[in-house]
Amino acid sequence: MRKYVLGVGAALCALVVGASALLAAEDKVVHVYNWSDYIDDTILKEFEAETGIKVVYDTFDSNDTLETKLLTGNTGYDVVVPSGSFLARQITAGVFRELDRAKLTNYGNMDPAIMARVAIWDEGNKHAVPYMWGTTGIAYNVKKIKERMPDAPVDSFRMVFDPEVIAKFKDCGVYLMDEVDDMHQIVLNYLGEDGNSQNAETLKKVVPVLKAVRPFVTKFHNSAQIEALANGDICLTMGWSGDMLQAKNRAIEAKNGVDIAFSIPREGTLMFFDMLAIPADAPHPDNAHAFIDYLMRPEVIAKASNYIFYANGNAAATKLVDPAIVNDPSVYPPPDVMKKLFVVTPYDAKLQRVATRQFSSIRGGE
Amino acid sequence: MTFGAATREATRARWAARASLILKPLQSALDAFPPSRWLMRRLDRRALKGRLLAIAPPYAWLLIFFLAPFAIVLKISFAEPDVAMPPYTEVFALIEDAGSFFLSIKLNFSNYLLLIEDDLYLRAYLNSLKIAAISTALALMVGFPIAYAMARAPRRWRGALVMMMILPFWTSFLIRVYAWIGILKNEGLLNGFLQWLGVIGEPLTILNTDFAVYIGIVYSYLPFMVLPLYAALERMDESLLEAASDLGCRPVKAFWVITVPLAAPGIIAGSFLVFIPVVGEVVIPDLLGGSDTLMIGRLLWAEFFSNHDWPVASAVAMILLLILVIPIVLFQRHQAARQEAAR
Amino acid sequence: MASGPTTRRTFEPWDDPKSKPILRVSSVSKSYGSVTAVDQLSLDIHRGEFFALLGPSGCGKTTLLRMLAGFERPDTGRIELDGVDMTAVPPYRRPVNMMFQSYALFPHMSVEGNIAFGLKQEGLPAREIKTRVAEALALVQLPDYGRRKPHQLSGGQRQRVALARSLVKRPKMLLLDEPLAALDRKLREETQFELMTIQEQVGITFVIVTHDQDEAMTMASRIAVMDRGRIAQVAPPTEIYEQPNSRYVADFIGSVNLFEGNYVGGDGAPTMRCAEAGCDLSLAQPLLVAPGHRLWVAIRPEKLEISREPPPPGTLNCLSGVVWDIGYLGDFSTYRVKLDSGKIVSAAEANRMRLTERTISWEDRVYLRWVPQAAVALLS
């Protein structure tokens, strides 16, 4: 029965796909699924004006959401933006189609050093090109931190992982990230271990650190900190570099007296790359290529960076990016800091379970 | 924009959890399960044709929207996770061996074993039940006076009052929950008001606590409690209370021995309508609760989204279903007995 | 129709100045907004009475009863029960029980539970409750129905359970608001007699509200006829029927022919001049009013004698007219006669003979006569 239904379903799908293929080379539309607060809307408008391809734009705020959709299949998206280690696993699962370099005329603009880094997830850079990259660091409300601890180690993860330090900020609100993998890797690196450790025993070392600070944490979240920090509802948080700088700008625009700073901790931290890729079942692969190619134009990607305060992987664009951003060490870190940044490979299923379990029991305050 | 994204994520979470919790139909499904042959024998042949037509649509609905998804989730709960699309192994496979075909069925019980071995799940189930029970009790305490007042209001107002109860449902659930964040946070309206009154000096920490979760749940589910209660109370003949009073019963006692027993069907229905969805609630604890508000819906979310372990997520959902089906079946029995008595 | 059982005849405490009324209602008023439901009403009811409140819809019967039970508080006036002021006492403390028109049985309790409810509120020991419930069930002839739920009973059975429930507490007074309205005619008549028997057995004072004058006439020791929140007349049924004190009462109870006219004095044979009748009507007694005073003569149809033979000349109270309509009621026939003045008069005659032998027919000229004692002179 079910087979029959599936058969009919498949036939119908084939029919629809076939029919739409016949109707036109491709509808003039591209479905993009990107992170929230991650693009300058005018870029989309200009792309539409230039190519006549309409952009249908949708956003997510966690790799998990994206991955679950991708693994379910038939997302209808043409361009998606997973982070590096997730990309690796998704490639294994057969989620993506290989990019057609012939259609990516701007490919040569990409920074070879960056391309080499991301190749650990995508061998030969076959499936994806980097959109932006950033770091997970610490953002804080300058005034409130100073009031509570004038000599606060604001350039160190001790701010959030040292119980004696974080305890001082409990009353004004502290958020940590709600990403299982990132939290493990960052804490391990903070402890001087290999951040990319794939060993279950090593992962356990994370537990006492987070447990000790758990009582002082208001919430674990990935996106709520932008608003909360900008409004002054919290005074200290972990966060992704660009997001935290957006929070800072929002506070400035709101003129609410909230002064926010972001720092890349000196212990080093996780570096993430958000990669543009095309799902294997994308309905409009040609438009997807056109969109990705458009984003590889130096002036376009520079505009994106100027808007969202993230570094891009486009060598030709660097000179076009606002000097204030290029010279901001928290966006384009200097070489010595760069050395301390690390990337990771995904956990396998077993290790993933260990990590998730550990993290949920920490989050649950057991 | 973050707001929008979080909204969408939360909505998705809600639906993911809800999809596995289509509970009400299950109970009817169980009732209906000793299926048509039994019916055939009982129904007269001629009567059957007409009846079959009448009962076919609900059964078809059940089959398509409940039994089929249920079977799929059940199947996935016996699979193994895999890095693939979809991310689990097939349970059924057709194997060819020397020209003969065999159906191979591979059932993996380790997902269920995991739920037993790791006490996290048991605690999450229990805590969810506890939160649901407390929320239900609170909703009943808040809802009863409201329903009572509505049922005793002048008849011409009642329609408007019911409308007011339903009206908030016309705006997005999430926006209403977000509004509570604005009210409950440390610099929020409530604390501001209390400080202005001088009741408190320091702001109270309400947001990100279980207390906030209860507020959110009671607020969101109140209509589900009030409407059945209202229906039961409105039906009640007011002269019964006068009769009780006439027979020497004080009003307070009359409330307990007359009003409450007569509102019992409403109380039971309202409690189920609140209890069952709250057990699987994800969004409210996520937005209003602290990170230590351990609930099964959240765990299910984590299995699904963080571990990408659909089989374990399915197993969690199956057990949740079982836990909830028991009281529903009991309720159904009770209801059937009442109807029998009423005839 | 006109009188109760013979045992009642001697029971007339209202005429005994030494008898203290069990219920004394003194100038009680109750308004709802602009509607005055009960207006300066005073009433005495005596122990053991079967008292009926009769009146058209909306005249305030239920309101009065609810004030007696304590569900409504009078705006003014005072209600005294057995010498104790009850005006401000809540219903649950009054030694009065009410039987509701809708019966108001508790649907979630068995028949026994319903009947025991009032006793439990008194905190009686379980054993006593049991015997009293059994007694009450026996009294209303439902001894085997204790375990049923109200919805498993017929209308008449429910009514009896409601009665048992309100009687079992042995109240000083039982209030019944149209207790029989929901029953069909035959059952209603049976139940009327049952109610009377029960009332005699338990000796409790009954106050019953009814729309149905036959019911009131059958059961009551006295009837109060109400008119727009006031009492028009209180009297035993016979008196209400035979001696109404106003056109309102005369018209309300049974049917009546009313003639309007002016008093003509005269010592031995007082009369009334009446244009409608076309002649002077003689009165049984002289009245204490000046000649020319306006008055009415009321005469019941069955008291008219109808005949085709012209009476001997000089006969008093003789009208003539043409048969306009004949109504056959089985036991009675009513003739509607159009007088020469155009006024229609009803006359009833028992059908002592078979219909075919009837002598009076349509369009016949007939003569109506009555003895002066059969008519009542009314001043209002």
Ligand SMILES: Nc1ncnc2c1ncn2[C@@H]1O[C@H](COP(=O)(O)OP(=O)(O)OP(=O)(O)O)[C@@H](O)[C@H]1O
């Ligand atoms: N709760 C109330 N609110 C407003 N007006 C009322 C209320 N109860 C009674 N009335 C009015 O008071 C008057 C007397 O009503 P009541 O019910 O006593 O009449 P009744 O004699 O019992 O009539 P029926 O024979 O129709 O039962 C009516 O005009 C009625 O409309």
Ligand SMILES: [Mg+2]
């Ligand atoms: Mg009435």
